[in-house]
Every structure is written in C-alpha cells, then in structure tokens.
Amino acid sequence: MNNKENFIKKLRSSGLRPTKQRIEICKALYERKKTFHFTIDDLNKILRKKSKEKISLATIYNTVYAFKNKNYLKEISLNTNKTYFDTNVSNHHHFLDENSNRLIDLKNSDVGKVKIKRKIPGKKIKSIEILVRISD
Amino acid sequence: MNNKENFIKKLRSSGLRPTKQRIEICKALYERKKTFHFTIDDLNKILRKKSKEKISLATIYNTVYAFKNKNYLKEISLNTNKTYFDTNVSNHHHFLDENSNRLIDLKNSDVGKVKIKRKIPGKKIKSIEILVRISD
DNA sequence: TAAGTACTTTATAATGATTCTAAAGTACTG
DNA sequence: CAGTACTTTAGAATCATTATAAAGTACTTA
Structure with a gap:
C-alpha cells in the first residue's frame, strides 16, 4: 500500500525534501492499519526501537509540525501536558x-x-x- | 449576591479553610456577571492588580486545583500550552x-x-x- | 485562652515539554 | 561540480507546572 516511493512522492509534492529522517517518520506513522494517536515522546520511542540510526528529537518536532501544516497530521484538543497528534485527518x-x-x-x-x-x-x-x- | 460571608461558608462547608488568599481568589473568580475563562497567568495578573498583598503563584495553583476538585471550577480541553479554567461548571x-x-x-x-x-x-x-x- | 496539630502559604528549586540557536550536513538546481 | 537553500542536530533556553520544606495560620480541645 504505502511504500517508500509513495512517501517520497508525497513529500516532494508538498515541498518537503524527502530526507531519510522524514521517510523513517512516514513509515512509523503511516504504515499502519489503524489510526495512530501519539505524542512526540511516543513517536520518539518507536523510532528508536525501529531503526538503528537515531533521529534527533528536534527533527521529530520539526517533522511532526511540518506534517501537521501540510495536513498529514491533526492535533487533538486535550488538556494534558503533552500534545497529541492523530494520523486520521x-x-x-x-x-x-x-x-x-x-x-x-x-x-x-x-x-x-x-x-x-x-x-x-x-x-x-x-x-x-x-x-x-x-x-x- | 456573592459576598465574603458566602465565600467563607462555601469554603468551610467543603473542608477548605477560609484563608484570606482563598477569599481573595473567590472574589476575583466569582464576583462577576459572566462566566470567566482564564489561565493561571491571567488570574495571577488580576490578583496583582486588585490587591496590594501579593498571593504567591504556588498558592494560586494550589487554590485553583483545590477549587477544581471541589467542582467550583472546570478545566477546559484545549491544546494550548497553558491550562484553561472555567467558572461555569x-x-x-x-x-x-x-x-x-x-x-x-x-x-x-x-x-x-x-x-x-x-x-x-x-x-x-x-x-x-x-x-x-x-x-x- | 494556650498549646497542639493539621492545614496553608510561600519562595525557591526542580521538572519536563517544547522551542530556539547556530553550526554541520544534505538535497536540489543550473 | 558549485552554489544555495533547506535540514538535521546537539545542546541551551524557555516557560508552565509541580515539588520541597520551612514559616505561618486556622481550628480544636482542654
């Protein structure tokens, strides 16, 4: 379904350079059957487990907010100390x-x-x- | 309508000692015609203007959460960096x-x-x- | 009313999520 | 290939909130 090529196309088409960090993050977020609700911390942990090469926390923040701006992610209104995101936009x-x-x-x-x-x-x-x- | 005596009664009846700080905060919150939506920072600023005696920020936090537990305040679900409260419970x-x-x-x-x-x-x-x- | 106790307030430090910074790295264009 | 603009990164900075622990105050009971 979703694969690396698609992610690259999608990123490029929205003016985001398809870096290996962004592609890794796409995989973590979108190669799933179900909607994914997460915090930056959740995503960071998942990425650390998945791949040997560490993605900086700053990059995860940058990317998640970039994806949110492109409407690939939605922020959820909750009053918790951490911000929640949703892959179901x-x-x-x-x-x-x-x-x-x-x-x-x-x-x-x-x-x-x-x-x-x-x-x-x-x-x-x-x-x-x-x-x-x-x-x- | 609401006055000091009422605040004292209300506080005492819910097991909160009616200290002068709590009464000040009651006045700031409930001597209003309309519902009040606020952050701790908003409330802090208001209290500083209103009275000469400074109420510690820690006390404002303690009191607001005490009031929330007693159901005198409601927390509002928003994804902002600050927590919002509502006097309309x-x-x-x-x-x-x-x-x-x-x-x-x-x-x-x-x-x-x-x-x-x-x-x-x-x-x-x-x-x-x-x-x-x-x-x- | 005085003494005791439990609750409160307070300044300050600690925490923790998020944002900023500025230097090094990388993708893309011509 | 060189140049430029975009990215990543570690680490520092920020800022709301929570914790700490000492001093102060309300209330109880004798």
Whole structure:
C-alpha cells in the first residue's frame, strides 16, 4: 500500500525534501492499519526501537509540525501536558478512556448530526470537535 | 449576591479553610456577571492588580486545583500550552475564536442533542465536550 | 485562652515539554 | 561540480507546572 516511493512522492509534492529522517517518520506513522494517536515522546520511542540510526528529537518536532501544516497530521484538543497528534485527518471525534488515558476514534457517522443553534456575528464555523470521556 | 460571608461558608462547608488568599481568589473568580475563562497567568495578573498583598503563584495553583476538585471550577480541553479554567461548571460547550483565541460559552440548549451511536463495552460516558472553532 | 496539630502559604528549586540557536550536513538546481 | 537553500542536530533556553520544606495560620480541645 504505502511504500517508500509513495512517501517520497508525497513529500516532494508538498515541498518537503524527502530526507531519510522524514521517510523513517512516514513509515512509523503511516504504515499502519489503524489510526495512530501519539505524542512526540511516543513517536520518539518507536523510532528508536525501529531503526538503528537515531533521529534527533528536534527533527521529530520539526517533522511532526511540518506534517501537521501540510495536513498529514491533526492535533487533538486535550488538556494534558503533552500534545497529541492523530494520523486520521478526516473529520471525526474521539472517546477518551479516562482509565487508560487512551483515545479511540469515533467516526463521524458514529455521532448524530450536531446542530449549533447560536451564531457569532461575523464568524464562521471552522470545525466541530467532540470529546466523549468514558470510564469503567 | 456573592459576598465574603458566602465565600467563607462555601469554603468551610467543603473542608477548605477560609484563608484570606482563598477569599481573595473567590472574589476575583466569582464576583462577576459572566462566566470567566482564564489561565493561571491571567488570574495571577488580576490578583496583582486588585490587591496590594501579593498571593504567591504556588498558592494560586494550589487554590485553583483545590477549587477544581471541589467542582467550583472546570478545566477546559484545549491544546494550548497553558491550562484553561472555567467558572461555569455546568454542562456546556465552547466556541473558540481562533482570531482572538478567546472562548465563548455555548449553553447546552444552544447545541442540538448529541447522539453517540457507538458503545465501548464496559465503559460509561462521563461527559461530552464540544469545541466549535470559529474565525472571521 | 494556650498549646497542639493539621492545614496553608510561600519562595525557591526542580521538572519536563517544547522551542530556539547556530553550526554541520544534505538535497536540489543550473 | 558549485552554489544555495533547506535540514538535521546537539545542546541551551524557555516557560508552565509541580515539588520541597520551612514559616505561618486556622481550628480544636482542654
């Protein structure tokens, strides 16, 4: 499905040079079956395990934010000390399991239509994000 | 409406000793007509202006988290570097104005009923929080 | 009311995520 | 191949938050 060539093409087409660090990070993020929710620290650990050559933490930060700007990653609104990212950039919502502190995707179709009845003059709605906290 | 005596009663009734710092903080937070959204830094600045006697930053942190535990304040889920609190502890949602980075309360009745169609076995829904991002 | 105790406040240090810096390395262009 | 602009990197800097531990204060009970 996704392979090195595709990553290279995608990076180049969005004006990001396909460096070996970026390709490694693409592999870690996108060669997965399921959506991936992660912090920079999670990603750093995964990369260290995967490959012998260390990618600097600064590069991981740079790359993740570059990918976010290109809309290859989404930042998730949570109030935790670490920032969470999501490889699922489609319009969707989340369960947050308060026991395990884990996020679970909620497809848009899993949520009934949300109607916002109030308008703020001169402002447009950019997105609607729902966080459903669950626990045992 | 709210006055010092009420604050003292409320504090005492929830097992918090009514110290002058806590009462000052109550005044800053609750002697307002409208809901107040703030960060620790906001509150610190307000307190410095209001009263001559300085309240230590550590005390502000301690008090805000104590109030949060007593359900006198709510923490808001946003991914900003600072933590936001809300004096409106009722069940409600928010607009986030991306231009000014300001929060606006959305009453529960301003939002149509939200139906979560998916269930996670063994888990109960604790809360549903909606963040509506708006901009010019 | 005084003494004891548990709770509070405080300044300051420690922590930890993130951002900055500036030098060395690399991809791409001509 | 040389030049330039983009990248990576280690390490330092920043900044919100949390921890520490000593001094202060509220409250209890005699």
